Amino acid sequence: MQSELRKKLLDAFSRSEDEYVSGQFLADTLGCSRTAIWKHIEDLRKEGFELEAVRKKGYRITKVPERITADEIRLGLSTKFLGTQIHYEESVGSTQKIAHHLANEDAPEGTVIIAEEQLSGRGRMDRKWHSPKYTGVWMSVILRPNIPPPKAPQLTLITAVAVVQAIEELTGLSPQIKWPNDILINGKKVTGILTELQADADRIISIIIGIGINVNQQIEDYPDEIKNIATSLSIESGKKLQRAELVKLLLHKFENLYLLYLEKGFYPIKLLWESCAISIGKTITARTITGSIHGKALGITEDGVLMIEDEAGKVHHVYSADIEL
Numbered sequence: 574m575q576s577e578l579r580k581k582l583l584d585a586f587s588r589s590e591d592e593y594v595s596g597q598f599l600a601d602t603l604g605c606s607r608t609a610i611w612k613h614i615e616d617l618r619k620e621g622f623e624l625e626a627v628r629k630k631g632y633r634i635t636k637v638p639e640r641i642t643a644d645e646i647r648l649g650l651s652t653k654f655l656g657t658q659i660h661y662e663e664s665v666g667s668t669q670k671i672a673h674h675l676a677n678e679d680a681p682e683g684t685v686i687i688a689e690e691q692l693s694g695r696g697r698m699d700r701k702w703h704s705p706k707y708t709g710v711w712m713s714v715i716l717r718p719n720i721p722p723p724k725a726p727q728l729t730l731i732t733a734v735a736v737v738q739a740i741e742e743l744t745g746l747s748p749q750i751k752w753p754n755d756i757l758i759n760g761k762k763v764t765g766i767l768t769e770l771q772a773d774a775d776r777i778i779s780i781i782i783g784i785g786i787n788v789n790q791q792i793e794d795y796p797d798e799i800k801n802i803a804t805s806l807s808i809e810s811g812k813k814l815q816r817a818e819l820v821k822l823l824l825h826k827f828e829n830l831y832l833l834y835l836e837k838g839f840y841p842i843k844l845l846w847e848s849c850a851i852s853i854g855k856t857i858t859a860r861t862i863t864g865s866i867h868g869k870a871l872g873i874t875e876d877g878v879l880m881i882e883d884e885a886g887k888v889h890h891v892y893s894a895d896i897e898l
């Protein structure tokens with residue numbers, strides 16, 4: 574729905590202060606038909622608003638969706654630097670794009686960009702990332718680690734472990750990681766991570782880590798093409814979850830793991846990552862841009878590179894691929 578119409582609709586409800594607002598009044602205020610109003614009301618419901626509709630009286634909002642504004646996240650957040658600067662937006666193209674812009678404007682390490690909705694959310698390999706309003710966590714984090722650029726993929730693996738830990742603590746579910754950065758529950762994707770680098774030849778200027786977590790979507794909310802491969806924390810846990818709580822947990826876990834990594838190197842992270850990885854020890858197919866490799870996933874190297882042993886016993890190092898289990 575166009576934002577101007579949405580604003581008029583919500584204004585009409587705000588002015589009514591808990592009273593019913595008739596469909597005819599809304600139609601006149603917005604300058605559209607009553608059928609169009611009914612559609613707008615359905616859109617509001619999809620976004621998490623709860624509305625009562627009573628014949629001859631009209632509509633009344635009974636519950637507004639929970640938000641993940643900067644204030645909601647800051648309340649009770651005790652990280653040292655992660656999330657001390659939060660940029661919150663209702664609707665954006667992509668939080669990654671904003672993060673790149675802010676990183677170029679010298680935004681400090683730990684800056685978080687979070688949005689209720691992304692209109693052109695992007696995934697790995699130029700795919701789209703479905704990011705509907707008020708249902709998920711769509712955020713990007715700016716980091717500026719003093720590590721050589723080839724080590725940047727390690728940050729993706731740190732993020733994946735942090736997401737697993739946060740989901741476990743909030744829901745009691747046991748997510749698994751599919752190399753390099755998909756988080757699955759019962760074989761379906763619940764989280765994607767997109768790491769983008771700004772670097773000189775020998776120095777990282779910034780790493781932008783984009784995290785998309787499907788939280789409160791229901792199966793009917795997914796487009797047909799991803800219905801069979803995607804899930805949400807709500808579908809898996811049977812509960813509606815507080816997204817701000819999840820973000821806080823994630824920022825805590827992420828900061829702890831990142832500080833551990835800066836102090837002790839990648840090895841402790843590698844152990845944690847392998848303990849949640851779905852593919853290790855299994856026979857998998859890795860589809861890379863140069864062809865497919867089929868064999869047993871042995872584990873990851875110190876640099877987070879996947880090792881696959883083919884039937885002839887040759888060990889392949891895989892830097893980027895789609896994995897089929």
Ligand code: BTN
Binds near residue numbers: 666711
């Ligand atoms: C993938 O699995 O393909 C990665 C998906 C990453 C999605 C997140 S949502 C927040 C950030 N902004 C984007 O446009 N993409 C990332």
